[in-house]
Amino acid sequence: MKKELYILSVVVAFSLLTYYLVEPFAHGVMHPHVESKDFVYDGSSDINEVNEKIVKLNEDLETEKSAEKPDAKKIAGVEADISKSKARLAVKQAFWSDVKRISALKGDIEVGEAQFVNCTSCHIPNAPAMGGVTPPSLVNAGAMYDRAYLIGLIKNPAMVSNVDHKFSDARPHPMDSVKYMVSSDEDIVNVVDYMLASAPKAETITPKMAFEDTCGRCHNMRYKKWTTVGETENFKHKQETLAFEIKQLDYQDGLKTYMGKLPPDLSMYIRSRGHHYISTFVEDPQQLLLGTSMPRVGVNAQTAEKVVAYLEEAGDPTKAERNRVGMYVMIYMIFFILAAYLWKKQVWKDLH
Numbered sequence: 542m543k544k545e546l547y548i549l550s551v552v553v554a555f556s557l558l559t560y561y562l563v564e565p566f567a568h569g570v571m572h573p574h575v576e577s578k579d580f581v582y583d584g585s586s587d588i589n590e591v592n593e594k595i596v597k598l599n600e601d602l603e604t605e606k607s608a609e610k611p612d613a614k615k616i617a618g619v620e621a622d623i624s625k626s627k628a629r630l631a632v633k634q635a636f637w638s639d640v641k642r643i644s645a646l647k648g649d650i651e652v653g654e655a656q657f658v659n660c661t662s663c664h665i666p667n668a669p670a671m672g673g674v675t676p677p678s679l680v681n682a683g684a685m686y687d688r689a690y691l692i693g694l695i696k697n698p699a700m701v702s703n704v705d706h707k708f709s710d711a712r713p714h715p716m717d718s719v720k721y722m723v724s725s726d727e728d729i730v731n732v733v734d735y736m737l738a739s740a741p742k743a744e745t746i747t748p749k750m751a752f753e754d755t756c757g758r759c760h761n762m763r764y765k766k767w768t769t770v771g772e773t774e775n776f777k778h779k780q781e782t783l784a785f786e787i788k789q790l791d792y793q794d795g796l797k798t799y800m801g802k803l804p805p806d807l808s809m810y811i812r813s814r815g816h817h818y819i820s821t822f823v824e825d826p827q828q829l830l831l832g833t834s835m836p837r838v839g840v841n842a843q844t845a846e847k848v849v850a851y852l853e854e855a856g857d858p859t860k861a862e863r864n865r866v867g868m869y870v871m872i873y874m875i876f877f878i879l880a881a882y883l884w885k886k887q888v889w890k891d892l893h
């Protein structure tokens with residue numbers, strides 16, 4: 542009896558060790574823990590990112606300068622990188638202080654409504670792809686995106702989504718021309734406050750709507766029959782099925798050129814990455830995966846929750862049921878062990 546108890550305690554101790562120490566440690570190494578900033582978009586992490594890069598470049602410069610045989614060409618290269626990064630830092634700081642200044646204003650909703658036609662020139666239902674993506678529907682945008690983010694988006698789309706390094710005047714962001722259509726501080730805040738005021742109530746936005754509007758132009762989700770060109774249907778004729786597939790392949794070609802790689806199907810991501818990772822990744826992709834090609838999306842906290850709920854619905858639909866059944870199994874096991882123990886005691890009683 543003593544021996545069995547000893548073995549049991551060793552097994553239990555190792556299981557607990559693995560569960561509470563080894564697994565979280567491995568997880569922490571694979572996915573560094575990043576805290577959410579409560580979906581406040583103020584650019585602090587973007588500015589930090591460039592600051593850290595400058596610190597690192599300066600270290601490289603020092604190491605190269607103090608080398609036995611300093612390489613003049615390499616030093617010049619690092620110095621050029623430093624001045625480029627410093628320029629980028631200045632631009633980012635100026636941009637985010639503009640966003641802060643404009644955010645403090647109060648928009649005129651009626652004027653904003655008139656200005657909003659600038660947006661619907663591109664954002665129309667069934668819009669064609671532009672530079673690789675379809676402009677998403679803006680019908681619910683006021684309820685799903687953060688106010689400061691929307692202000693930043695009209696001011697400079699590449700900067701607010703922290704992918705400015707990928708674009709230039711020669712290769713502008715697909716929404717770039719908005720800068721010239723709605724450019725004064727007042728016009729920007731008028732449009733944004735009109736969008737917020739005319740948006741449907743947040744409660745009416747379902748997880749499906751949140752996902753399709755904010756992620757659906759880039760990500761497929763086959764477990765929900767979703768593709769970047771819309772929901773797959775059960776077509777009657779093979780021609781229609783093939784035409785849909787061709788449409789999808791054409792779209793994916795453009796998307797891949799735009800993003801540098803095809804965004805993954807998100808059906809199973811909730812299982813491999815988990816709730817916290819996906820939520821913080823959406824909030825600030827570069828913080829979790831430096832150099833990632835996914836732009837920041839700019840949704841508010843509520844919308845992020847809904848998107849994650851939709852990913853859960855797709856990738857882990859039986860989670861609640863599994864937890865409930867697991868509980869019953871545990872209770873059964875405890876009773877079973879107790880009964881087995883009492884029975885054994887009864888059977889062996891005469892021998893001991």
Ligand code: HEC
Nearest residue numbers: 659660663671674676682695715716718719723837838839
């Ligand atoms: C020249 C066409 C064009 C104009 C004009 C335009 N947009 Fe866009 N918009 C796009 C495209 C294309 C995208 C998708 C970009 C992407 O996914 O990288 C987009 C994306 C968006 C998004 C999603 C942003 C995100 O980060 O996920 C919002 C919100 C938006 N636009 C709002 C507006 C508003 C508000 C206006 C008017 C002030 C406007 N757009 C004007 C083309 C345009």
Ligand code: HEC
Nearest residue numbers: 755756759800802803804805810819823833834835838848
């Ligand atoms: C404009 C296109 C675009 C939009 C919109 C977009 N994504 Fe992405 N996403 C990408 C690309 C590109 C990648 C691949 C990034 C990489 O591997 O560097 C990606 C990768 C991901 C990943 C995988 C990250 C990892 O750890 O490998 C997740 C999760 C994700 N996106 C979730 C979302 C969610 C949720 C939304 C909507 C709120 C969304 N994305 C909106 C383009 C987009």
